[in-house]
Amino acid sequence: MSKVIFLCGSPKKKTSVSLSLAKILAKFLDYDCEFVELNKSYFSYPLKKQEKEFLEIIEKVKQADCIVWVFGVYLFFAPSQMQIFIEKLFANNYYFKNKITAIVSAAAQIKDDYALGKMKFVVEQLGLSHVGEVIMRSSLFGYSKNKIAEKNCYLLAQDINWALKNKYIPIKTTYSIAKKYLFPTNSSKKIILKQKSKEKDKTRRVILMIVSSDLQKNVFAKSLVAAFKVISKYKIEVLELRKYNINPCLGCRRCFFNKNNICIKKDDYNKIINLFSKSAGVVFVSDCSCGIVDSCMKVFLERGFMLGKNMTFKEKHTMVVVSGGGPLNLEGISYLQDSLNTTTFCVTGISDTNIDKPNYVDTLVRTIKFFDRAIQEDIQKTVLFTDKGIRLIFRDDCFELAAIFEESKNQYIKNAMFDYPKTKRISEIIKMGSKDPAIKTKLVSLLKNVDKRQKNWQKKILKQLFIYFSN
Numbered sequence: 001m002s003k004v005i006f007l008c009g010s011p012k013k014k015t016s017v018s019l020s021l022a023k024i025l026a027k028f029l030d031y032d033c034e035f036v037e038l039n040k041s042y043f044s045y046p047l048k049k050q051e052k053e054f055l056e057i058i059e060k061v062k063q064a065d066c067i068v069w070v071f072g073v074y075l076f077f078a079p080s081q082m083q084i085f086i087e088k089l090f091a092n093n094y095y096f097k098n099k100i101t102a103i104v105s106a107a108a109q110i111k112d113d114y115a116l117g118k119m120k121f122v123v124e125q126l127g128l129s130h131v132g133e134v135i136m137r138s139s140l141f142g143y144s145k146n147k148i149a150e151k152n153c154y155l156l157a158q159d160i161n162w163a164l165k166n167k168y169i170p171i172k173t174t175y176s177i178a179k180k181y182l183f184p185t186n187s188s189k190k191i192i193l194k195q196k197s198k199e200k201d202k203t204r205r206v207i208l209m210i211v212s213s214d215l216q217k218n219v220f221a222k223s224l225v226a227a228f229k230v231i232s233k234y235k236i237e238v239l240e241l242r243k244y245n246i247n248p249c250l251g252c253r254r255c256f257f258n259k260n261n262i263c264i265k266k267d268d269y270n271k272i273i274n275l276f277s278k279s280a281g282v283v284f285v286s287d288c289s290c291g292i293v294d295s296c297m298k299v300f301l302e303r304g305f306m307l308g309k310n311m312t313f314k315e316k317h318t319m320v321v322v323s324g325g326g327p328l329n330l331e332g333i334s335y336l337q338d339s340l341n342t343t344t345f346c347v348t349g350i351s352d353t354n355i356d357k358p359n360y361v362d363t364l365v366r367t368i369k370f371f372d373r374a375i376q377e378d379i380q381k382t383v384l385f386t387d388k389g390i391r392l393i394f395r396d397d398c399f400e401l402a403a404i405f406e407e408s409k410n411q412y413i414k415n416a417m418f419d420y421p422k423t424k425r426i427s428e429i430i431k432m433g434s435k436d437p438a439i440k441t442k443l444v445s446l447l448k449n450v451d452k453r454q455k456n457w458q459k460k461i462l463k464q465l466f467i468y469f470s471n
C-alpha cells in the first residue's frame with residue numbers, strides 16, 4: 001500500500017487554515033495518510049546539524065510515495081520553520097527520486113502565485129515530481145468551508161490516486177540548478193576597495209546593517225561591511241541576527257492590533273526594532289536561499305509583517321544586499337525589496353554577482369553613495385506594480401479589519417478569535433456585527449430565516465457569516 005505523507009509547516013498548528021484544507025484532500029485519497037508537523041521542535045543552524053526529530057521526519061519521507069507540502073504563505077513563501085527544514089535538506093544533500101509531490105496552501109492573496117511557483121521550483125530541485133497544487137483564500141476569520149477549494153482538493157486527490165496506482169512520475173517542468181545556490185552558503189568573493197575613508201556626517205546619524213550572513217565565514221558580507229564603513233558618510237552599526245534570540249512568528253496576527261503594530265512576543269526582536277527606528281537608514285544583508293533570503297533573515301522579516309501599517313517605518317530608507325545565490329541573486333534582491341517595500345522604502349540593492357568584473361567596485365560605490373543621498377535628501381522612490389498591489393491589499397485588509405474589529409479588539413484578543421471556526425464564537429461575532437450597520441442588516445435577515453429549534457442553528461449562521469465575510 002502506498003503512503004502519503006503531509007509535511008505541515010504552519011506555526012498555527014491545529015488552527016492552521018492550510019492544515020484544514022490538507023485534511024479535506026486526505027479524505028479523498030485512497031492511500032494511507034500521515035500528518036507530520038514541522039514545528040514540533042525548532043530546527044536551527046548550523047544547517048549541517050541534523051536533529052533527531054529532523055532525521056525521524058526524513059525516514060518517514062523516504063518511506064512515503066507521495067509528499068504533500070502544507071503551509072500558509074508567510075511573506076511570499078513557506079513559513080520560516082518549513083524553509084529551514086528545506087535548507088537542511090539541501091545542505092545535507094537529500095534527493096528524493098521516483099516520488100510524487102503536491103502542494104496545499106492558504107494565503108491572503110499577496111504574491112500567493114509567486115509563493116506557489118517558488119515552492120514548485122524548490123520541490124523539483126529536491127528530486128520530487130510535482131503533480132499539482134491547491135490553494136485557498138483565507139478569510140478574515142480564517143477557514144470557512146470553501147466549495148472551490150474543496151472541489152480542487154477532490155481533483156488533486158484524483159490525480160494523486162491515479163499517479164500512485166499507475167506508478168506515474170510526471171516530468172519536471174522547472175530547470176535544474178546547482179545545489180550550492182539553493183541554500184545559504186558563505187560567499188568567498190571579496191570586495192577590494194581603493195578608496196580612502198570619507199569624511200563623516202557631523203550629526204553622527206547611523207546606518208544600521210542587519211546581517212543574517214555569518215560574518216566570520218562569509219568573506220563577501222564581511223568586506224561589504226568594511227566597504228560601507230569607508231564609503232558611507234554615516235556611522236555604520238552592525239547587527240548580526242545570528243547572535244540574537246528571535247523566535248519565529250506564530251501567525252497569531254495580534255500585531256494587527258498591538259500598539260505600533262509591533263509583534264507582542266517578548267524576545268530580542270524588540271531590541272532590534274528599537275535600533276531600527278532610531279537609525280537614519282537600514283541595510284539588510286542576507287545569503288540567498290532558493291532565490292529568496294535565508295531562513296535566519298526570514299524569521300526576522302516575518303515578525304515585522306504588520307509594520308507596514310506603522311507610518312514611522314514607512315518613511316524609513318532601506319537597502320538590500322544578497323549573496324551566494326549565483327543566477328538566483330537577482331531574484332533574491334527582488335524578493336527582499338518587495339518584502340521591505342510593504343514596510344519601508346527600499347531604495348536600492350546589490351549582490352555579489354559580477355564581482356570579478358572591473359566596474360563592480362565603481363557600481364558598489366555609486367550604490368552606497370546613492371543610498372546616502374536618498375537618506376540625506378529624503379528622496380522617495382516611484383512606487384512600482386508589486387509595491388502598489390501589496391499596499392492596496394494591505395489597505396483593504398486593514399480597512400476591513402478596522403471596520404469590523406477595531407471597537408472590539410479586546411474581545412478579539414481575549415477570545416483568541418483567530419482562524420478556525422468554533423461555534424462558541426457566534427455570540428462574539430454577533431456582538432461585533434451588531435456594531436456595523438451592514439453586518440447588522442445581514443444578521444437580522446439570517447436570524448429571520450433560521451429555525452432555532454433545529455440542531456446546530458448557530459453553526460449555520462456562523463457558516464453563512466463566514467461566506468459573507470469571505471466574498
Ligand SMILES: Cc1cc2nc3c(=O)[nH]c(=O)nc-3n(C[C@H](O)[C@H](O)[C@H](O)COP(=O)(O)O)c2cc1C
Binds near residue numbers: 077106251303
Ligand atoms: C507573518 C505573516 C506573513 C504573511 N504573509 C503573507 C503573504 O506574503 N501572502 C499572503 O497571501 N498571505 C500572507 N499571510 C496570510 C497567511 O497566508 C494566512 O493567514 C494563511 O491562512 C496562513 O495559513 P495557516 O493558517 O495554515 O498558517 C501572512 C500571515 C502572517 C501572519
